[in-house]
Amino acid sequence: MAGRQVYDWLLTGDGGGMTRCSAGTEFMLDGDLPELTRDDTVLVCGGIDVAAGTTKRLMNWLRRAARRGVTMGGLCTAAWTLAEAGLLDGKRATIHWENHDGFGEEFPEVTLTKSVFVVDGNRMSTAGGTSSIDLMLKIIADDHGEELANAVADQLIYSSIRTDQDTQRLSTPTRIGVRHPKLGEVIKRMEANIEEPISPALLAKEVGMSTRQLERLFRRYLNRSPKRYYMELRLQKARNLLMQTDMSVINVALACGFASPSHFSKCYRGHYQTTPYRERGTQGGKSPQPDG
Template identity: 55%
Template sequence: MMPVTSAIEPLRLANRSAERQLYEWSMYSVDGQPVAASNGLITAVVGNLETVPAQATIVVCGGLNIQQHTDRRLIAWLRKVARRGNDIGALCTASHILAEAGLLEGHRCTIHWENLPGFAEAFPDINVTGSLFEIDRDRFSSAGGTSALDMMLSLISGQHGPDLAAEVAETILHSPVRHQNEHQRMSLPARIGARHPKLVSIIEQMEQNLEDPLSPSILARQAGLSTRQLERLFRRYLDRSPKRYYLELRLRKARSLLLQTDMSVINVALACGFSSPSHFSKCYRAFFGRTPYRERGIPTLESVVSGAAAE
């Protein structure tokens, strides 16, 4: 709901500030039925896809578990309007829908940082960034949350001038306005609660090498430390060993891939630096309290046998 309202409100306020109708908008669903947001609020719509005005700019909204909510009717309709030449955008995870429809080839796009690893694995040929939003010719996308607000302010600025965009931003107390190339996530020091430059550098190396993990000795050497100093650094600031911290990074990426892609469990394990599926499953269960197969909702042999016994 937040990306949706963040996209609409700047348009309403642009009309108010300009004292004329610069923008108008309507909500549609695949079948013309109301849609429930993830927060439970019901959004009324004015019609189904076939009632969308021919020259409209299309903005697709996506939420949780987007892979499970990709409707083939929507994909077919998006391809049709793309051939017609409509401008098409995506809010939050809806970039996945545009990618499924083949509408992002040759265009930059972005998606929420939680979905970024899965998107990159599913669509390796698409230029996806970690930016707040991307505007690339007739395609535009925002990463979710309030980034839709910044994207709309940028579009308003380009279409009706920066003064109007600034007035809208001031009206909604949005200062400073964030730019397209700013990153979605807070800085690494803010995320880990520490600003030690060598610690930050080491964690950056870890995050960039999840598929082929670097050994503690290599990480220490790159940072100009001994392995003992490396251990002390992580214990002091993060209360865990470098090996443990690295493992947790890889497991969190694995969970993201399991939930957001159709990759097999074995391929997820390999993509996160586990050479043995059994070792991956053991580590995953120890950290998350369930196996990778259970995470996917796939019954294991043990659960099947237990279910049969209960019957």
């Protein structure tokens, strides 16, 4: 599109040789982790079980590069790698929405957002998938102008370029297939108050309806009570934390609004047909990966 070469890249990894992505495709690497200069940019690619690929040697290499002022970014789950290396401390960042719960608990010193991508100084992160295209188009626009970035987008048949102001997930009504505005607002409030749940009566009052009206809406659109839906949200977050962090079961319970481990375990077993302790045992500890 530019009529000349404006970028070149190397695909590298710890040890060089071949690497296999989580979908099974193998890639021949251009080599081992190279020495970098200030003008280089490092983009770390992460997928399922990013913790297993985050070696000490890789983190030390990233830290050395950071001390030289190298710009670096994490694509999809690889923001976890940068955070584990301490390279996102005090920075804004994003990660795939399925990893938000675990990342937020693991790295409180990072300001986690729900944007499709984030650029904070010389640190970048994307939520994965097509959001990485959005980041690349921003880089091209910053380096060579919006006209070239738009031409590249047209070449990719990519008709809607997003900015860092766009969020990852569909709106709540679209995501759950419900267009009722008050129901959507209640669900948003539930999602924002997992650690300290709000009673259905207070939620109904906050959106200007009676508790009975709220019950009818949930039954009509979601085929469950507000209390049941709220419980499922809390249990989903609990499962994410069990699978993605090393938090103790009692701390997971508290983070998801359960007053006691026994009550948490009973609710968890009723929903997932296993206990939190068995769930943690099958995952083998911290494993930041999307549930899907």
